[in-house]
Ligand SMILES: [Ca+2]
Ligand SMILES: [Ca+2]
Protein backbone atom coordinates (compact mmCIF):
# COMPACT_ATOMS: atom_id res chain seq x y z
CA UNK A 1 0.00 0.00 0.00
CA UNK A 2 1.78 3.11 -1.14
CA UNK A 3 2.08 6.40 0.69
CA UNK A 4 -0.30 8.08 -1.72
CA UNK A 5 -1.31 10.91 -1.48
CA UNK A 6 2.18 11.60 -0.18
CA UNK A 7 2.00 12.08 3.60
CA UNK A 8 -1.56 13.29 3.30
CA UNK A 9 -4.71 11.62 4.58
CA UNK A 10 -6.51 11.84 1.20
CA UNK A 11 -7.75 9.70 -1.69
CA UNK A 12 -6.92 7.05 -2.71
CA UNK A 13 -5.34 5.87 0.55
CA UNK A 14 -7.68 7.37 3.07
CA UNK A 15 -8.87 5.75 6.31
CA UNK A 16 -11.57 3.06 5.71
CA UNK A 17 -11.17 3.28 1.91
CA UNK A 18 -11.65 -0.14 0.26
CA UNK A 19 -9.45 -1.27 -2.63
CA UNK A 20 -10.05 -4.37 -4.76
CA UNK A 21 -7.34 -6.59 -6.19
CA UNK A 22 -8.88 -8.71 -8.96
CA UNK A 23 -7.40 -11.35 -11.24
CA UNK A 24 -8.81 -12.00 -14.66
CA UNK A 25 -8.21 -15.31 -16.46
CA UNK A 26 -9.28 -16.59 -19.89
CA UNK A 27 -8.29 -19.63 -21.89
CA UNK A 28 -9.13 -21.44 -25.09
CA UNK A 29 -10.25 -25.03 -25.23
CA UNK A 30 -11.18 -26.89 -28.39
CA UNK A 31 -11.61 -23.63 -30.28
CA UNK A 32 -13.82 -21.94 -27.65
CA UNK A 33 -12.74 -19.05 -25.43
CA UNK A 34 -13.59 -19.33 -21.74
CA UNK A 35 -13.60 -16.07 -19.77
CA UNK A 36 -15.39 -14.54 -16.77
CA UNK A 37 -18.82 -14.15 -18.36
CA UNK A 38 -18.79 -17.69 -19.75
CA UNK A 39 -21.28 -20.01 -18.07
CA UNK A 40 -19.51 -22.16 -15.48
CA UNK A 41 -16.53 -19.81 -15.14
CA UNK A 42 -15.70 -18.83 -11.48
CA UNK A 43 -17.70 -15.85 -10.12
CA UNK A 44 -16.01 -12.47 -10.17
CA UNK A 45 -16.07 -12.36 -6.33
CA UNK A 46 -14.00 -15.52 -6.24
CA UNK A 47 -11.30 -13.85 -8.32
CA UNK A 48 -10.79 -10.79 -6.12
CA UNK A 49 -9.60 -9.72 -2.71
CA UNK A 50 -10.67 -6.52 -0.96
CA UNK A 51 -8.43 -4.44 1.29
CA UNK A 52 -9.61 -1.72 3.64
CA UNK A 53 -7.04 0.99 4.39
CA UNK A 54 -6.53 1.67 8.10
CA UNK A 55 -4.61 4.74 9.16
CA UNK A 56 -3.86 5.99 12.68
CA UNK A 57 -6.56 8.39 13.90
CA UNK A 58 -4.55 10.43 16.33
CA UNK A 59 -5.66 13.48 18.27
CA UNK A 60 -3.25 15.74 20.05
CA UNK A 61 -4.48 17.78 23.02
CA UNK A 62 -2.12 20.12 24.81
CA UNK A 63 -3.08 21.77 28.08
CA UNK A 64 -1.35 23.80 30.76
CA UNK A 65 -1.91 24.66 34.40
CA UNK A 66 -0.28 26.99 36.88
CA UNK A 67 1.02 24.79 39.71
CA UNK A 68 2.04 27.79 41.86
CA UNK A 69 -1.40 29.41 41.61
CA UNK A 70 -3.19 26.03 41.74
CA UNK A 71 -5.24 26.41 38.53
CA UNK A 72 -6.93 23.67 36.48
CA UNK A 73 -5.62 22.44 33.12
CA UNK A 74 -6.74 24.74 30.27
CA UNK A 75 -5.62 25.85 26.81
CA UNK A 76 -4.17 29.09 28.21
CA UNK A 77 -2.93 30.35 31.56
CA UNK A 78 -1.93 33.58 33.30
CA UNK A 79 1.25 33.72 35.33
CA UNK A 80 4.10 35.84 36.61
CA UNK A 81 7.83 35.43 37.14
CA UNK A 82 8.72 32.40 39.25
CA UNK A 83 5.47 30.49 38.67
CA UNK A 84 5.78 26.78 37.85
CA UNK A 85 3.61 25.75 34.89
CA UNK A 86 2.85 22.17 33.88
CA UNK A 87 2.17 21.05 30.32
CA UNK A 88 0.10 17.95 29.64
CA UNK A 89 0.11 16.51 26.11
CA UNK A 90 -2.35 13.71 25.42
CA UNK A 91 -1.87 11.63 22.26
CA UNK A 92 -4.88 9.42 21.50
CA UNK A 93 -5.13 6.92 18.66
CA UNK A 94 -8.81 6.19 17.96
CA UNK A 95 -8.06 3.83 15.05
CA UNK A 96 -9.29 0.25 15.56
CA UNK A 97 -6.42 -1.39 13.72
CA UNK A 98 -3.61 1.02 12.88
CA UNK A 99 -1.05 1.88 15.56
CA UNK A 100 0.90 5.15 15.22
CA UNK A 101 4.63 4.42 15.17
CA UNK A 102 7.74 6.35 16.04
CA UNK A 103 5.98 9.40 17.51
CA UNK A 104 8.23 12.41 18.13
CA UNK A 105 7.10 15.44 20.14
CA UNK A 106 9.16 18.63 20.01
CA UNK A 107 8.61 22.01 21.62
CA UNK A 108 10.81 25.09 21.59
CA UNK A 109 11.40 26.61 25.04
CA UNK A 110 11.77 30.41 24.67
CA UNK A 111 13.98 32.70 26.74
CA UNK A 112 11.00 33.62 28.93
CA UNK A 113 10.55 30.04 30.22
CA UNK A 114 12.93 27.65 32.00
CA UNK A 115 12.37 23.93 31.43
CA UNK A 116 12.76 21.85 34.59
CA UNK A 117 15.19 18.97 34.01
CA UNK A 118 13.37 15.73 33.16
CA UNK A 119 15.42 13.57 35.55
CA UNK A 120 14.44 15.54 38.66
CA UNK A 121 10.95 16.98 37.99
CA UNK A 122 9.13 14.10 39.70
CA UNK A 123 7.08 13.48 36.53
CA UNK A 124 6.89 10.62 34.03
CA UNK A 125 7.68 12.92 31.09
CA UNK A 126 7.60 10.32 28.30
CA UNK A 127 4.57 8.27 29.37
CA UNK A 128 6.44 4.98 29.84
CA UNK A 129 5.36 4.51 33.49
CA UNK A 130 8.84 5.24 34.82
CA UNK A 131 9.49 8.49 36.67
CA UNK A 132 12.77 10.41 36.45
CA UNK A 133 14.62 7.54 34.75
CA UNK A 134 17.76 8.54 32.86
CA UNK A 135 15.94 8.14 29.51
CA UNK A 136 12.97 10.53 29.88
CA UNK A 137 13.73 12.41 26.66
CA UNK A 138 15.98 15.17 25.38
CA UNK A 139 15.84 18.15 27.75
CA UNK A 140 19.37 19.57 27.29
CA UNK A 141 19.61 19.54 31.09
CA UNK A 142 16.68 21.97 31.34
CA UNK A 143 16.85 25.73 30.83
CA UNK A 144 15.83 28.21 28.15
CA UNK A 145 16.31 28.87 24.45
CA UNK A 146 16.33 25.28 23.27
CA UNK A 147 14.01 22.55 22.04
CA UNK A 148 12.83 19.58 24.09
CA UNK A 149 12.13 16.25 22.40
CA UNK A 150 10.31 13.12 23.57
CA UNK A 151 10.36 10.16 21.18
CA UNK A 152 10.30 6.39 20.74
CA UNK A 153 14.01 5.94 21.41
CA UNK A 154 13.29 6.75 25.08
CA UNK A 155 9.77 5.49 25.47
CA UNK A 156 7.82 2.43 24.31
CA UNK A 157 4.69 4.60 24.69
CA UNK A 158 6.04 6.82 21.90
CA UNK A 159 7.53 4.08 19.68
CA UNK A 160 3.99 2.72 19.27
CA UNK A 161 0.75 4.47 20.19
CA UNK A 162 -1.53 1.46 20.16
CA UNK A 163 -4.86 1.26 18.35
CA UNK A 164 -7.45 2.61 20.76
CA UNK A 165 -4.49 3.64 22.89
CA UNK A 166 -3.31 6.82 24.55
CA UNK A 167 0.01 8.28 25.63
CA UNK A 168 0.29 11.20 28.08
CA UNK A 169 3.39 13.37 28.22
CA UNK A 170 4.11 15.89 30.98
CA UNK A 171 6.74 18.56 31.53
CA UNK A 172 7.15 21.67 33.64
CA UNK A 173 8.59 25.12 33.11
CA UNK A 174 9.29 28.03 35.43
CA UNK A 175 8.49 31.56 34.22
CA UNK A 176 11.76 33.54 33.96
CA UNK A 177 12.31 36.79 35.88
CA UNK A 178 12.78 38.69 32.60
CA UNK A 179 9.11 38.58 31.58
CA UNK A 180 7.22 41.90 31.33
CA UNK A 181 3.70 42.68 32.57
CA UNK A 182 1.07 41.84 29.87
CA UNK A 183 3.64 39.85 27.85
CA UNK A 184 2.11 37.03 25.80
CA UNK A 185 4.19 33.88 25.43
CA UNK A 186 3.08 31.31 22.87
CA UNK A 187 4.58 27.84 22.77
CA UNK A 188 3.88 25.39 19.97
CA UNK A 189 4.41 21.65 20.23
CA UNK A 190 4.89 19.59 17.06
CA UNK A 191 4.01 15.90 16.86
CA UNK A 192 5.04 13.58 14.02
CA UNK A 193 4.50 9.83 13.68
CA UNK A 194 4.27 7.32 10.87
CA UNK A 195 2.51 4.12 9.81
CA UNK A 196 5.24 1.47 10.10
CA UNK A 197 7.49 0.34 12.94
CA UNK A 198 11.07 1.49 12.44
CA UNK A 199 12.08 2.81 9.06
CA UNK A 200 10.07 0.41 6.92
CA UNK A 201 8.42 -2.29 9.01
CA UNK A 202 9.14 -5.76 7.64
CA UNK A 203 9.18 -4.82 3.96
CA UNK A 204 11.20 -6.71 1.41
CA UNK A 205 13.96 -4.85 -0.31
CA UNK A 206 14.02 -2.41 -1.79
CA UNK A 207 12.59 -0.82 1.31
CA UNK A 208 11.04 2.59 1.09
CA UNK A 209 12.29 5.32 3.32
CA UNK A 210 9.53 6.67 5.57
CA UNK A 211 7.82 9.72 4.16
CA UNK A 212 8.50 8.67 0.53
CA UNK A 213 6.01 7.19 -1.92
CA UNK A 214 7.18 3.64 -1.14
CA UNK A 215 7.67 4.15 2.58
CA UNK A 216 5.45 4.74 5.55
CA UNK A 217 3.19 7.79 5.65
CA UNK A 218 4.28 10.55 8.05
CA UNK A 219 1.62 12.55 9.88
CA UNK A 220 2.19 15.88 11.60
CA UNK A 221 0.19 17.94 14.10
CA UNK A 222 0.88 21.09 16.06
CA UNK A 223 -0.86 22.82 18.94
CA UNK A 224 -0.21 26.20 20.55
CA UNK A 225 -0.60 27.23 24.17
CA UNK A 226 -0.78 30.87 25.33
CA UNK A 227 0.74 32.11 28.58
CA UNK A 228 -0.16 35.70 29.57
CA UNK A 229 1.87 37.58 32.16
CA UNK A 230 -0.43 39.49 34.53
CA UNK A 231 -1.00 43.16 33.67
CA UNK A 232 -0.23 46.13 35.92
CA UNK A 233 -3.19 46.50 38.29
CA UNK A 234 -4.55 50.08 38.16
CA UNK A 235 -7.56 49.69 40.46
CA UNK A 236 -8.02 52.98 42.40
CA UNK A 237 -4.89 54.30 40.72
CA UNK A 238 -5.41 58.03 41.32
CA UNK A 239 -7.03 59.71 44.33
CA UNK A 240 -7.18 63.08 46.13
CA UNK A 241 -5.53 62.72 49.56
CA UNK A 242 -5.32 66.36 50.63
CA UNK A 243 -6.90 69.79 50.02
CA UNK A 244 -5.66 73.15 51.31
CA UNK A 245 -8.99 74.99 51.62
CA UNK A 246 -12.19 73.30 50.52
CA UNK A 247 -13.87 70.51 52.38
CA UNK A 248 -13.44 67.14 50.71
CA UNK A 249 -16.53 65.73 49.00
CA UNK A 250 -15.78 62.32 50.51
CA UNK A 251 -13.38 60.54 52.84
CA UNK A 252 -9.74 60.47 51.73
CA UNK A 253 -8.58 58.91 49.50
CA UNK A 254 -11.35 60.55 47.43
CA UNK A 255 -11.94 59.97 43.73
CA UNK A 256 -13.87 63.22 43.12
CA UNK A 257 -15.35 65.14 41.49
CA UNK A 258 -14.16 67.73 44.01
CA UNK A 259 -14.92 71.45 44.33
CA UNK A 260 -11.79 73.59 44.55
CA UNK A 261 -11.04 77.28 44.71
CA UNK A 262 -8.61 79.40 42.72
CA UNK A 263 -5.15 79.07 44.29
CA UNK A 264 -6.07 75.86 46.11
CA UNK A 265 -3.50 73.12 46.54
CA UNK A 266 -4.57 69.55 45.85
CA UNK A 267 -2.49 66.53 46.85
CA UNK A 268 -2.91 63.50 44.62
CA UNK A 269 -1.79 59.93 45.18
CA UNK A 270 -0.87 57.68 42.24
CA UNK A 271 -0.98 53.96 42.98
CA UNK A 272 -0.58 50.70 41.01
CA UNK A 273 0.52 47.09 41.62
CA UNK A 274 2.94 44.91 39.67
CA UNK A 275 3.47 41.15 39.78
CA UNK A 276 7.00 39.70 39.87
CA UNK A 277 8.46 40.59 36.46
CA UNK A 278 10.95 42.97 34.85
CA UNK A 279 10.22 46.58 33.87
CA UNK A 280 12.52 48.32 31.40
CA UNK A 281 12.48 52.08 30.78
CA UNK A 282 9.89 52.25 33.52
CA UNK A 283 8.32 55.71 33.92
CA UNK A 284 5.50 57.31 35.85
CA UNK A 285 4.20 60.58 34.39
CA UNK A 286 1.39 62.95 35.35
CA UNK A 287 0.59 65.65 32.81
CA UNK A 288 -1.40 68.46 34.45
CA UNK A 289 -4.53 69.79 32.75
CA UNK A 290 -4.43 73.40 31.58
CA UNK A 291 -5.17 75.62 34.59
CA UNK A 292 -3.31 73.39 37.08
CA UNK A 293 0.42 73.14 37.81
CA UNK A 294 2.49 70.70 39.80
CA UNK A 295 4.32 72.51 42.60
CA UNK A 296 5.73 69.61 44.62
CA UNK A 297 6.18 65.84 44.45
CA UNK A 298 7.65 63.15 46.71
CA UNK A 299 10.37 60.67 45.74
CA UNK A 300 9.46 57.00 45.22
CA UNK A 301 11.48 54.62 47.36
CA UNK A 302 12.10 51.16 45.91
CA UNK A 303 13.60 48.98 48.63
CA UNK A 304 16.60 47.05 47.37
CA UNK A 305 15.33 44.07 49.35
CA UNK A 306 12.32 43.93 47.02
CA UNK A 307 13.53 45.52 43.76
CA UNK A 308 16.71 44.94 41.79
CA UNK A 309 18.47 47.34 41.86
CA UNK A 310 15.86 49.46 43.74
CA UNK A 311 16.68 53.04 44.77
CA UNK A 312 15.18 56.38 45.69
CA UNK A 313 13.67 57.89 42.55
CA UNK A 314 13.36 61.69 42.70
CA UNK A 315 10.56 63.37 40.77
CA UNK A 316 11.30 65.73 37.91
CA UNK A 317 8.92 68.68 37.61
CA UNK A 318 9.02 70.56 34.30
CA UNK A 319 9.95 74.29 34.63
CA UNK A 320 6.39 75.41 33.80
CA UNK A 321 4.90 72.88 36.25
CA UNK A 322 2.84 71.20 33.53
CA UNK A 323 4.33 67.73 34.11
CA UNK A 324 5.84 65.61 36.86
CA UNK A 325 7.69 62.39 36.08
CA UNK A 326 9.59 59.67 37.87
CA UNK A 327 12.14 57.70 35.82
CA UNK A 328 12.48 54.34 37.53
CA UNK A 329 14.70 52.79 34.82
CA UNK A 330 15.09 49.02 34.69
CA UNK A 331 13.89 47.18 37.77
CA UNK A 332 13.36 43.49 38.48
CA UNK A 333 10.70 42.39 40.97
CA UNK A 334 11.94 38.88 41.83
CA UNK A 335 9.42 36.15 42.70
CA UNK A 336 10.45 36.31 46.39
CA UNK A 337 9.15 39.91 46.59
CA UNK A 338 5.59 39.01 45.61
CA UNK A 339 3.21 41.62 44.21
CA UNK A 340 4.50 45.16 44.81
CA UNK A 341 2.35 48.28 45.14
CA UNK A 342 3.93 51.59 44.13
CA UNK A 343 2.57 54.87 45.47
CA UNK A 344 3.61 58.39 44.53
CA UNK A 345 2.39 61.76 45.81
CA UNK A 346 2.27 65.12 44.09
CA UNK A 347 0.75 68.46 44.96
CA UNK A 348 -0.86 70.66 42.33
CA UNK A 349 -2.19 74.21 42.48
CA UNK A 350 -5.26 75.63 40.75
CA UNK A 351 -3.93 78.59 38.79
CA UNK A 352 -5.31 82.09 39.06
CA UNK A 353 -5.71 82.29 35.30
CA UNK A 354 -8.30 83.92 33.05
CA UNK A 355 -9.62 80.57 31.90
CA UNK A 356 -10.25 79.30 35.41
CA UNK A 357 -13.78 80.49 36.08
CA UNK A 358 -16.49 79.26 38.40
CA UNK A 359 -18.07 76.02 37.24
CA UNK A 360 -15.14 75.01 35.03
CA UNK A 361 -14.01 71.38 35.33
CA UNK A 362 -10.32 70.58 35.30
CA UNK A 363 -9.91 66.92 34.39
CA UNK A 364 -6.61 65.42 35.40
CA UNK A 365 -6.62 62.54 32.91
CA UNK A 366 -3.07 62.14 31.72
CA UNK A 367 -1.41 60.15 34.48
CA UNK A 368 0.20 56.95 33.20
CA UNK A 369 2.79 54.31 33.94
CA UNK A 370 4.82 53.02 31.00
CA UNK A 371 7.53 50.43 30.26
CA UNK A 372 9.03 48.51 27.34
CA UNK A 373 6.99 45.59 26.00
CA UNK A 374 7.87 43.79 22.77
CA UNK A 375 10.37 46.53 21.85
CA UNK A 376 7.93 49.42 22.17
CA UNK A 377 6.83 51.60 25.07
CA UNK A 378 3.60 50.30 26.60
CA UNK A 379 1.48 52.97 28.33
CA UNK A 380 -1.05 52.09 31.02
CA UNK A 381 -3.47 54.90 31.92
CA UNK A 382 -4.26 55.68 35.53
CA UNK A 383 -7.64 56.99 36.75
CA UNK A 384 -8.99 60.43 35.76
CA UNK A 385 -9.81 62.93 38.51
CA UNK A 386 -12.15 65.89 37.99
CA UNK A 387 -12.12 69.05 40.09
CA UNK A 388 -14.67 71.86 39.66
CA UNK A 389 -13.71 75.47 40.24
CA UNK A 390 -15.78 77.45 42.70
CA UNK A 391 -15.45 81.17 43.22
CA UNK A 392 -17.05 83.34 45.88
CA UNK A 393 -20.42 84.49 44.55
CA UNK A 394 -21.79 86.76 47.23
CA UNK A 395 -25.45 87.58 47.22
CA UNK A 396 -26.27 90.78 49.14
CA UNK A 397 -29.93 91.41 49.84
CA UNK A 398 -31.61 94.32 51.58
CA UNK A 399 -33.94 92.78 54.16
CA UNK A 400 -36.08 95.98 54.23
CA UNK A 401 -35.91 96.05 58.02
CA UNK A 402 -34.36 98.48 60.50
CA UNK A 403 -32.68 96.98 63.56
CA UNK A 404 -33.57 98.23 67.06
CA UNK A 405 -30.29 100.12 66.95
CA UNK A 406 -31.50 101.87 63.80
CA UNK A 407 -29.27 99.89 61.39
CA UNK A 408 -30.32 98.77 57.90
CA UNK A 409 -30.58 94.89 57.81
CA UNK A 410 -28.93 93.15 54.85
CA UNK A 411 -28.37 89.44 54.13
CA UNK A 412 -25.08 88.13 52.69
CA UNK A 413 -25.00 84.59 51.31
CA UNK A 414 -22.55 82.70 49.10
CA UNK A 415 -23.32 80.33 46.27
CA UNK A 416 -24.10 76.88 47.62
CA UNK A 417 -21.91 73.91 46.86
CA UNK A 418 -18.44 75.40 47.20
CA UNK A 419 -17.87 74.29 50.75
CA1 LIG B 1 9.40 8.04 31.98
CA1 LIG C 1 10.87 13.11 35.00
Ligand SMILES: [Ca+2]
Pocket residue numbers: 126128130133135136137154155
Ligand atom coordinates in the same frame (compact mmCIF):
# COMPACT_ATOMS: atom_id res chain seq x y z
CA1 LIG D 1 11.91 6.52 29.19
Ligand SMILES: [Ca+2]
Pocket residue numbers: 101102194195196197198199200210216
Ligand atom coordinates in the same frame (compact mmCIF):
# COMPACT_ATOMS: atom_id res chain seq x y z
CA1 LIG E 1 8.40 4.28 11.40
